[in-house]
Amino acid sequence: GPGDVPVIRATGLVKRFKGHTALDGVDLEVGRGQVLVVIGPSGSGKSTLIRCLNGLEEADGGEIEIEGTPVHRASQADWRTVRQRIGMVFQDYSLFPHMTVMDNLCLAPVRAGHHDRDRARAASAGLLDRVGLRHKADSYPGELSGGQQQRVAIVRALAMKPRAILFDEPTSALDPEMIGEVLNVMRELAREGMTMVVVTHEMGFAREVADAVIFMDQGRVVETAAPADLFETPRHDRTQAFLSMIL
Numbered sequence: 382g383p384g385d386v387p388v389i390r391a392t393g394l395v396k397r398f399k400g401h402t403a404l405d406g407v408d409l410e411v412g413r414g415q416v417l418v419v420i421g422p423s424g425s426g427k428s429t430l431i432r433c434l435n436g437l438e439e440a441d442g443g444e445i446e447i448e449g450t451p452v453h454r455a456s457q458a459d460w461r462t463v464r465q466r467i468g469m470v471f472q473d474y475s476l477f478p479h480m481t482v483m484d485n486l487c488l489a490p491v492r493a494g495h496h497d498r499d500r501a502r503a504a505s506a507g508l509l510d511r512v513g514l515r516h517k518a519d520s521y522p523g524e525l526s527g528g529q530q531q532r533v534a535i536v537r538a539l540a541m542k543p544r545a546i547l548f549d550e551p552t553s554a555l556d557p558e559m560i561g562e563v564l565n566v567m568r569e570l571a572r573e574g575m576t577m578v579v580v581t582h583e584m585g586f587a588r589e590v591a592d593a594v595i596f597m598d599q600g601r602v603v604e605t606a607a608p609a610d611l612f613e614t615p616r617h618d619r620t621q622a623f624l625s626m627i628l
């Protein structure tokens with residue numbers, strides 16, 4: 382039935398920068414409620430993959446379907462619609478620094494016409510409650526810790542009621558003591574059935590939460606497996622070499 386259609390499906394994705402091939406025929410599929418973790422060395426194409434899935438980069442080849450709808454040849458206007466359904470969380474939080482936390486959360490839902498201002502504020506207050514940051518509604522991002530900013534960035538994505546959220550190294554910029562509070566929010570989202578693609582090297586998180594882990598190297602998917610299988614019995618030498626470096 383329609384429930385079987387993957388939320389995100391990419392087939393043979395290719396992305397080139399000048400002479401360099403950043404994605405060299407990437408296939409992936411994320412079913413509803415699934416968590417896909419992407420690992421791989423620096424420069425292997427993880428960010429490029431995430432950015433192509435969200436139309437922030439235009440792929441040079443291959444196909445992308447969002448809930449069964451092909452979008453790879455979509456216009457910029459259609460990609461804007463895709464981005465209203467697929468949330469993004471970046472390493473550097475990318476909150477608007479001149480806007481309060483509340484205004485950061487309300488901006489997109491009001492702009493997209495999901496909510497009028499009052500309803501958006503009420504919904505945002507509820508989301509801030511969920512991550513323990515209601516008391517920061519009128520603060521500016523610069524007044525928050527990195528962990529707090531990233532929790533705001535996550536609920537900003539949630540405010541659009543996305544079909545999936547893509548995370549690109551969401552804890553890499555955080556001090557160690559703040560990583561846990563962000564991973565906890567992500568764990569809770571996973572438990573609630575949010576569809577997620579997460580670039581991260583937090584292996585404990587991957588082991589606990591991921592339905593599948595993808596190992597990328599040089600723009601290709603080398604190996605995809607359940608986390609326990611990939612971590613304990615990698616099939617590929619390159620996967621093994623990478624894991625022995627980071628574990």
Ligand code: ADP
Binds near residue numbers: 398423425426
């Ligand atoms: P990762 O996120 O795995 O570290 P990236 O997707 O950022 O890897 O990069 C993959 C490759 O593409 C790298 O060689 C990188 O230098 C190159 N690349 C990424 N973005 C650009 C860009 N905007 N212009 C030119 N090269 C880029």
Ligand code: MG
Binds near residue numbers: 427428429
């Ligand atoms: Mg990256």
